[in-house]
Amino acid sequence: MPPVHPAIGYSFAPVAGLKSKPSPFTATVVRGKLTSDTELPAYTGFACACCQTAKLCRVNTPIDPMSDPAAWAAVLMQSRQTVLPKRLVAPGPDAGQLYALLGAAASAPDHKQLLPWRLVVIPTEARERLAQAFGAALLQRDACATQEQQAQARDKAFRAPLLILVVVDATCGDPDVNLFERMVSAGCAIQNMLLMATAQGYGSALTSGKALTSEPLRALFALGAGEHAVCCISVGTVQSRRPARPRPSPADYVRYLRAP
Ligand SMILES: Cc1cc2nc3c(=O)[nH]c(=O)nc-3n(C[C@H](O)[C@H](O)[C@H](O)COP(=O)(O)O)c2cc1C
Numbered sequence: 615m616p617p618v619h620p621a622i623g624y625s626f627a628p629v630a631g632l633k634s635k636p637s638p639f640t641a642t643v644v645r646g647k648l649t650s651d652t653e654l655p656a657y658t659g660f661a662c663a664c665c666q667t668a669k670l671c672r673v674n675t676p677i678d679p680m681s682d683p684a685a686w687a688a689v690l691m692q693s694r695q696t697v698l699p700k701r702l703v704a705p706g707p708d709a710g711q712l713y714a715l716l717g718a719a720a721s722a723p724d725h726k727q728l729l730p731w732r733l734v735v736i737p738t739e740a741r742e743r744l745a746q747a748f749g750a751a752l753l754q755r756d757a758c759a760t761q762e763q764q765a766q767a768r769d770k771a772f773r774a775p776l777l778i779l780v781v782v783d784a785t786c787g788d789p790d791v792n793l794f795e796r797m798v799s800a801g802c803a804i805q806n807m808l809l810m811a812t813a814q815g816y817g818s819a820l821t822s823g824k825a826l827t828s829e830p831l832r833a834l835f836a837l838g839a840g841e842h843a844v845c846c847i848s849v850g851t852v853q854s855r856r857p858a859r860p861r862p863s864p865a866d867y868v869r870y871l872r873a874p
Pocket of ligand 1 (some may be wrong): 694695734749750820821822823844845
């Protein structure tokens with residue numbers, strides 16, 4: 615099998631029951647069924663040779679991002695899926711990749727340029743501190759937590775080679791920019807990073823949980839009164855992944871406002 619890239623340049627096998635010749639339509643999975651819909655050229659329903667899932671894939675050749683940027687973007691976006699942190703292993707991004715990944719966040723929209731979010735990288739050497747905060751948070755929630763439950767809570771700090779906490783500031787700068795807008799900006803920054811990780815060939819996940827609002831965690835990251843720990847981003851080499859989940863189609867979430 616030729617080398618495959620998780621985001622671009624797959625090799626392919628036809629999906630049973632689908633036409634195996636290239637079609638001018640995309641094949642997308644809608645509620646478990648393959649359907650053709652949008653008009654990206656030279657796409658069809660094939661199973662990805664590396665993950666065996668039926669998804670939007672390019673046939674035969676890697677995409678040239680310069681000549682077909684929309685198609686490249688579509689494949690990149692549709693290739694991203696959550697890979698649980700326990701399934702993300704070393705190696706993680708090297709220094710150059712990490713720089714590109716963190717830099718991707720800067721392209722997020724940011725109303726009034728408040729930079730209402732920040733990122734905290736949690737390197738391997740600091741994971742024990744996070745583990746202690748997770749353990750303390752659990753005990754604050756449940757003083758009767760067993761040793762095993764405490765160990766499980768602490769273990770979460772050691773998963774995935776790259777771990778980043780996303781913090782949103784609800785109050786910095788212009789108060790007219792409300793928390794919704796700030797969260798949207800953070801979400802765009804997060805998605806940029808997830809897509810960059812995908813393009814680099816890594817898997818990724820977002821995780822949240824009750825520990826993020828706990829006092830031990832707030833103290834560890836020195837969160838200010840207006841700051842919220844929103845989620846963690848995990849990135850690493852995919853050990854195993856679930857089949858891609860069915861995606862909603864635009865018909866599920868788009869309506870048009872009628873003219874008067
Ligand atoms: C802010 C945020 C927090 C999340 N936290 C968790 C989490 O704690 N645990 C988890 O398994 N998934 C978490 N997810 C991931 C979603 O479960 C996942 O995106 C969803 O199942 C869709 O799967 P996909 O990412 O493969 O499309 C989180 C997603 C977001 C946006």
